[in-house]
Structures are given as structure tokens and as C-alpha cells.
Amino acid sequence: MTEQSEQSRKNGSEGKREPILEVRDLVKHFPLSKGVLLKRQVGAVKAVDGISFDLYPGETLGIVGESGCGKSTVAKLLMNLERPTAGTIKYKGEDITRLSGRALREVRRNIQMVFQDPYTSLNPRMTVGDIIGEPFDIHPEVAPKGDRRRRVQELLDVVGLNPEYINRYPHQFSGGQRQRIGIARGLALRPEIIVADEPVSALDVSVQAQVVNLMEQLQDEFGLSYMFIAHDLSIVRHISDRVGVMYLGKMAEIGTDEQIYEHPTHPYTQALLSAVPVPDPEIREGRERIVLEGDVPSPANPPSGCRFRTRCWKAEARCAEETPLLAVPKVFEAAGTGAAHASACHFAEERAAVVVA
Ligand SMILES: Nc1ncnc2c1ncn2[C@@H]1O[C@H](COP(=O)(O)OP(=O)(O)OP(=O)(O)O)[C@@H](O)[C@H]1O
Numbered sequence: 001m002t003e004q005s006e007q008s009r010k011n012g013s014e015g016k017r018e019p020i021l022e023v024r025d026l027v028k029h030f031p032l033s034k035g036v037l038l039k040r041q042v043g044a045v046k047a048v049d050g051i052s053f054d055l056y057p058g059e060t061l062g063i064v065g066e067s068g069c070g071k072s073t074v075a076k077l078l079m080n081l082e083r084p085t086a087g088t089i090k091y092k093g094e095d096i097t098r099l100s101g102r103a104l105r106e107v108r109r110n111i112q113m114v115f116q117d118p119y120t121s122l123n124p125r126m127t128v129g130d131i132i133g134e135p136f137d138i139h140p141e142v143a144p145k146g147d148r149r150r151r152v153q154e155l156l157d158v159v160g161l162n163p164e165y166i167n168r169y170p171h172q173f174s175g176g177q178r179q180r181i182g183i184a185r186g187l188a189l190r191p192e193i194i195v196a197d198e199p200v201s202a203l204d205v206s207v208q209a210q211v212v213n214l215m216e217q218l219q220d221e222f223g224l225s226y227m228f229i230a231h232d233l234s235i236v237r238h239i240s241d242r243v244g245v246m247y248l249g250k251m252a253e254i255g256t257d258e259q260i261y262e263h264p265t266h267p268y269t270q271a272l273l274s275a276v277p278v279p280d281p282e283i284r285e286g287r288e289r290i291v292l293e294g295d296v297p298s299p300a301n302p303p304s305g306c307r308f309r310t311r312c313w314k315a316e317a318r319c320a321e322e323t324p325l326l327a328v329p330k331v332f333e334a335a336g337t338g339a340a341h342a343s344a345c346h347f348a349e350e351r352a353a354v355v356v357a
């Protein structure tokens with residue numbers, strides 16, 4: 001029995017799952033510099049400003065939010081491509097933000113990324129075989145030299161490409177096929193977690209579904225956990241078990257896809273959802289249309305208190321003074337529903353009461 005199935009058997013028998021990733025109070029500030037040689041720090045872009053969430057084995061956590069709210073920065077922090085300003089990222093209970101050397105390499109093997117743009121993320125001068133097999137250079141223990149070609153062909157087959165394409169170059173493939181190559185490379189080291197940052201945004205709508213379906217199929221086959229970042233709320237709902245809604249470096253709301261899409265408690269989530277076109281005229285009519293005024297404020301100078309208040313139709317004086325914490329409303333807890341449906345809004349209790357009633 002593999003270590004992973006042993007782990008899931010244990011978790012299953014206890015009826016409780018342990019997260020594979022635990023993110024706590026994660027912060028990433030990028031210094032803003034000025035003056036000759038940019039020597040004077042005049043502030044900071046608060047790209048990620050205190051985010052906590054868990055990722056469970058085998059699940060897909062979708063992350064949505066407008067441009068610039070810090071989604072890619074969270075992805076880079078998880079991948080150890082950026083060092084956090086503060087906070088912890090625990091992988092199977094161990095804080096990976098402080099690792100180096102061998103231990104870091106081992107974690108990196110288990111957390112892989114699929115990038116947004118399959119046109120720029122594949123080196124045009126390398127063959128597909130070399131691109132997919134590149135991770136083996138850093139982790140030769142996964143595929144010894146003599147076994148590489150066979151492993152790469154296996155990976156091509158797994159993502160639905162002809163293994164005979166191994167000597168072709170990226171320009172000989174369509175966008176969808178290129179993203180399949182990117183996914184094959186992500187799978188090469190047999191990771192447990194895939195962080196996918198807008199993996200289908202650059203693709204034609206007609207091929208988006210095919211790539212998403214492939215990712216779902218691979219998840220089942222290999223027991224992968226996904227963090228799936230996207231702009232498109234319908235795609236996120238389709239693939240996610242849980243969804244986190246980000247706004248200006250903070251998590252506004254998090255819950256199961258049903259909780260978020262059917263019973264949102266944060267005004268920002270409500271506004272995002274109201275902008276999604278609904279084909280059914282009856283549902284469309286019953287839904288209030290919320291138009292978000294203005295742009296997202298600068299993360300270098302976010303509003304005091306609740307960051308969403310400058311665009312929120314419910315905002316009161318309190319919202320400028322007190323920062324709402326991400327928490328499960330008491331009404332949900334008392335009703336035994338809404339476990340882990342948390343919202344960072346002073347009015348979440350009110351909304352939750354409506355949902356429960
Ligand atoms: N290396 C960097 N240096 C300075 N600022 C940065 C850096 N990387 C990101 N930022 C800033 O941090 C904020 C969050 O950026 P991020 O790319 O994480 O947003 P995002 O949610 O992924 O947006 P999008 O939906 O457009 O991809 C933005 O204001 C961005 O300009």
C-alpha cells in the first residue's frame with residue numbers, strides 16, 4: 001500500500017480528514033521604492049495580507065477574485081517561488097516556508113504548478129520530450145536516465161496526446177494541446193498537489209471544458225489535490241469542492257461550492273455572482289442585480305477596516321473602523337449547517353439568519 005492510500009485509509013476510518021496544506025495568516029508585501037537607485041522604501045504593495053485556509057487531500061479548492069487581488073501571489077507563495085513576509089504554510093504538518101536544501105526539494109516535488117499561458121510557459125527551442133522530462137533533471141530518482149523516454153511517453157498518453165509526438169516542438173501544437181503538455185510536465189514528478197493559476201483562461205472557450213475535464217479525470221486517477229485559480233465563476237463552480245473568494249489581499253468568504261454559489265453571505269461574493277449571466281429567465285428575474293461601483297482600490301493603500309467597504313452598498317461607519325474577521329456565523333454553527341462556511345463581513349450574521357430561515 002502506498003503512503004498516500006495508507007493516509008487516506010486512516011483518515012477515512014477516523015471519519016475526519018487532515019488537511020494536506022494549512023495556510024495561516026499568510027502575508028506578502030512587496031516594497032515600493034523610490035529615489036536614486038530605488039534605495040528608499042516608501043511603502044508596500046500589500047498583495048497578500050493575512051490569509052488562512054486549508055487544502056484537503058483529493059479536493060479542489062477554487063480561488064476567485066478580481067484582477068490584482070493577490071491570487072497569483074498566493075500561488076507563488078505555495079510554490080515557494082516567493083518568500084512570505086509573515087505567516088506559515090504547513091505541508092503535512094511541517095512549515096515549508098522555513099525549509100531549505102533537501103527538505104525543500106522534497107516538498108517542491110510534491111507541489112507542482114500549471115501556468116496560465118501555454119504559449120509562453122513552454123520553451124520554443126525544446127522538444128516536448130525535453131520539456132516534460134525537464135523535472136527529472138532535478139529529481140533523477142523519479143526516473144533514472146534510461147527510463148526517461150518511456151516515462152515521458154507514458155505522460156503524453158496520460159494527458160491524451162500521441163506518445164509519438166515526443167520529438168515535436170511546442171509550435172506544432174494547438175493551445176489546448178500545449179496546456180496538456182504543461183499538465184504532463186506538472187505530473188512528471190507524481191506530485192500530490194497541483195496549483196493551477198488560471199490554467200484555461202488563455203484557451204478558446206471551446207477547448208476550456210476539455211482541459212478542465214482532463215484535469216478532473218487526472219485528479220481521480222492520481223488522487224491529486226488542486227488549488228484552481230480562475231476569473232470565470234462558472235468554471236470554478238464546475239471543478240471545485242470548495243471555493244475561496246479573495247478581495248484585496250484578504251479572503252472575503254470561503255465555503256463549499258453550494259454554500260458560496262447558493263447562499264453567499266459576503267456582499268462581494270453576492271456582487272460577483274450577480275454579474276454571472278444566468279440562462280434561466282425565471283432564476284434571472286428572481287435575482288437582484290448588484291453593480292459594483294468603481295475599481296478595486298490600490299493594494300498599496302487599502303481602505304481602513306473592511307477593504308470592500310468603499311464599494312459596498314451595505315457599509316456603515318463601523319466598517320471603516322473595525323476589520324471584520326473571517327469566521328463562521330454563530331447562526332450557522334447553532335443550526336449545525338454551514339460548517340466551515342466562513343465570511344469576513346460585519347453583516348454575515350444577518351445574512352446567515354436569512355439563509356437558515
Ligand atoms: N513582484 C512584484 N512586485 C511588486 N508588486 C507585485 C509583484 N507581484 C505582484 N504584485 C502586485 O501585487 C498585487 C497582486 O498581484 P497578483 O498577481 O497576485 O494578483 P492576481 O489576483 O493574480 O491578479 P490577476 O487576476 O490579474 O492575475 C498587484 O497589485 C500586483 O501589481
Ligand SMILES: [Mg+2]
Pocket residue numbers: 071072073197
Ligand atoms: Mg494572477
